[in-house]
Amino acid sequence: MIKAIITDIEGTTSSLAFVQAVLFPYARRHLAEFVRSHADDPVVQGLLADTAAAAGQALDTEAAIGQLLAWADADQKITPLKALQGLIWEAGYRQGDFYGHVYADAAAQLQHWRQQGLALYVYSSGSVHAQKLLFAHTEYGDLTPLFSGYFDTLVGAKREVAAYQNIVAQLPFLPSELLFLSDIKEELDAAQAAGLQTVWLKRDGGLDGMGPHRQVGSFAEISGAMLAA
Numbered sequence: 001m002i003k004a005i006i007t008d009i010e011g012t013t014s015s016l017a018f019v020q021a022v023l024f025p026y027a028r029r030h031l032a033e034f035v036r037s038h039a040d041d042p043v044v045q046g047l048l049a050d051t052a053a054a055a056g057q058a059l060d061t062e063a064a065i066g067q068l069l070a071w072a073d074a075d076q077k078i079t080p081l082k083a084l085q086g087l088i089w090e091a092g093y094r095q096g097d098f099y100g101h102v103y104a105d106a107a108a109q110l111q112h113w114r115q116q117g118l119a120l121y122v123y124s125s126g127s128v129h130a131q132k133l134l135f136a137h138t139e140y141g142d143l144t145p146l147f148s149g150y151f152d153t154l155v156g157a158k159r160e161v162a163a164y165q166n167i168v169a170q171l172p173f174l175p176s177e178l179l180f181l182s183d184i185k186e187e188l189d190a191a192q193a194a195g196l197q198t199v200w201l202k203r204d205g206g207l208d209g210m211g212p213h214r215q216v217g218s219f220a221e222i223s224g225a226m227l228a229a
């Protein structure tokens with residue numbers, strides 16, 4: 001029986017288009033100026049050091065900016081880039097430049113599950129800070145009170161089994177009591193290999209019922225029977 005649900009964001013609770021066409025371009029547009037204007041901020045300095053280390057570069061602000069932009073263009077889920085994106089989006093949310101997109105079916109079902117006593121968690125490549133910002137600024141209001149915890153790439157990459165094992169180690173549930181929701185098959189494969197139950201969100205259709213993961217087109221199709229299994 002499922003006791004807790006862990007959800008992905010992009011393509012699962014929230015539209016791919018919002019992340020790809022709103023969030024990522026906003027962060028890219030402001031990245032160089034943000035880094036230069038926060039060069040004295042110890043948090044940003046730490047992220048630049050992490051960038052140089054990950055890239056095998058000497059520590060240099062302009063070289064780090066170039067590397068971060070290259071990772072952003074390739075949608076590389078490198079931890080210092082994801083952390084920096086979160087810091088840049090904070091200003092965007094605060095100024096009302098955009099809302100955090102959450103599908104209506106996801107907002108409704110998350111509230112329903114919470115009322116039923118299920119624990120809810122997020123696992124996204126976006127930093128925990130970015131996750132909280134998104135769910136705090138939705139058109140349905142602040143959804144962060146629904147969640148008991150957040151995980152990002154600090155537990156590992158989403159296609160690696162070890163990441164899900166690390167999450168399980170931090171939660172008071174058996175792996176089989178956890179349901180992981182994602183739009184990416186490789187993430188679901190990794191979660192399943194760690195013993196979690198899985199549901200594949202296929203929001204663009206193409207449900208074929210094939211393979212090891214149950215498939216749905218929206219959160220509304222995640223039935224009580226799936227949670228009782």
Ligand SMILES: CSCCC(=O)C(=O)COP(=O)(O)O
Nearest residue numbers: 008009010124125126130131
């Ligand atoms: C936290 S919102 C931005 C999502 C993001 O940065 C990203 O890379 C998408 O990753 P996900 O694991 O949610 O598919």
Ligand SMILES: [Mg+2]
Nearest residue numbers: 008010011183
């Ligand atoms: Mg996703």
